[in-house]
Amino acid sequence: MNLSFDVDSIRQDFPILSKKIHNKPLVYFDNAATSQTPVCVIDCIKDYYEKYNSNIHRGVHSLSDEATNAYENARNKIKDHFNINESKEVIFTSGTTHSINIVSNGFSKILKREDEIIVSGLEHHSNIVPWQMMIKNNEAKLRVIPLKDNGELDMDEFKNILSNKTKIVFLNHVSNALGIINPIEEIIDISHKNGAIVLIDGAQSAAHFKIDLQKLDVDFFTASAHKLCGPTGVGFLYGKEELLSRLDPLMGGGEMISDVTFSKTTYADLPSKFEAGTPNISGVIAFGKAIDYLNEIGLDNIEQYEKSLLEYANSKLKEIDGLKIYGDTKNKTSLISFNIDGIHSYDIGSILDKFGIAVRTGQHCAQPIMDHFGIDGTVRASFSFINTIEEIDHFYESLIKVKSMLS
Amino acid sequence: MTIENAQKDIIDNFLFFDDWTQKYEYIIELSKDLESMNKELKSEDNLIKGCQSKVWLHAELVDGKINFLADSEAIITKGIISILLNIFNNRTPNEILSSNMDFIEKIGLKEHLSPNRANGLSSMYKQIKFYAIAFSKT
Structure with a gap:
């Protein structure tokens, strides 16, 4: 002990x-469904509404500046905690499900009929459905890494189904149903050698050990605040800049545009392109506080x-x-x-x-x-x-x- | 005995129990009284889907009264079904349609009806009423 x-x-x-x-x-x-919330995170939400509740990125007034700074500060905290190269590679979302949908939707138009997506057999329903929805559009094929008797992924079989047709490999870092930590380092390495990009769902891993995204060299990664001592309804998507730039946004709206006429809209740069509408400002700021709390321990x-x-x-x-x-x-x-x-x-x-x-x-x-x-x-x-x-x-x-x- | 009186009897029975363990032990006992349901009747058609435990319900109209057969994989659910069928079995469609079900709340088992439990119990009561509507039209 x-x-x-x-x-x-x-x-x-x-x-x-x-x-x-x-x-x-x-x-x-x-705790795997939702972590409990420390008082400093609860106070952080209260503090926001009592002292600087304001919309971000658009006001010229002090309150808006304060809220914007706190919001962007939270982005930096996520960047530092997960050792991400640039803060614009951190997209705030409503949680992992939202993040996965950004990626699956973004690749919907890029993938073609002959392409394949590999998911693991250890997935939560929310990790299967977005890809099933996506392949309805582009007729790409969904393949599954089977499980061994003990519940671990069958890595030999993974190597068998991985081919030059594989464009995306997607799996959870840790299984929500069993708690098994998947060998993502090996999966990322082999997938990259085959030219496939990898998205890792860190919903069940981020609260339990330190994760270094640059070291992992993963292409996309997502986690939810509510499993990290933060509030519900907030999460983030990390993506390598060059990949995020290639994807169309999932949602259109305010904040995500740089130029709008009735004939054409030009999307804003990262990360705003994927953050349409007024985000969960207090939630994001409290997410940053939760990361601080975890790091204190x-x-x-x-x-x-x-x-x-x-x-x-x-x-x-x-x-x-x-x-x-x-x-x-x-x-x-x-x-x-x-x-x-x-x-x-x-x-x-x-x-x-x-x-x-x-x-x-x-x-x-x-x-x-x-x-x-x-x-x-x-x-x-x-x-x-x-x-x-x-x-x-x-x-x-x-x-x-x-x-x-x-x- | 009317449906209302049958529910009142059950509520009275539960008043004897001092704590939840006695209540649950009684429910577990009642689960053993439930008439067994043939495997063939545990079909997809008779399945009431709840995320957590499966519940099957079958109904037939005999001499103007509805005979129900039901089962569940979970023993607590099965015990509550046993109480439910004691109340609603062998009733005319009209009796069922003009009734309310409030005993579960009154005997302190409300949590088993919450949608969160997804145990098929609340859907089962709805299904009993659907059968009553269907049979009232025959």
């Missing part, structure tokens, strides 16, 4: 953790602490007879997806809720993964640096009670 990690004092930063659920202290193990500390939580939870849960963990591989984030023999995940989740424990149950919007394991759903407990060993003990004891009630 990392003794320098003071979880008790960190927990003081999260007002929601004092909440009671059914008269029991909240045990929040649904240190992502390396977070990674190490969460690893110890995962190891402990793994060993405790494996003591339970009939409990099966899916995607139990070496390289994963602090998330456990499991079932107990003969008990439906919905029942487990409903009763855990009565013990104050919040987990996710069901298919986790990843039906193909559930089909791979021949199951209907799982219980997913996702831990973060706000959780404790004591909470895992309570979880273990509650699961024993759930089991005796339901079997």
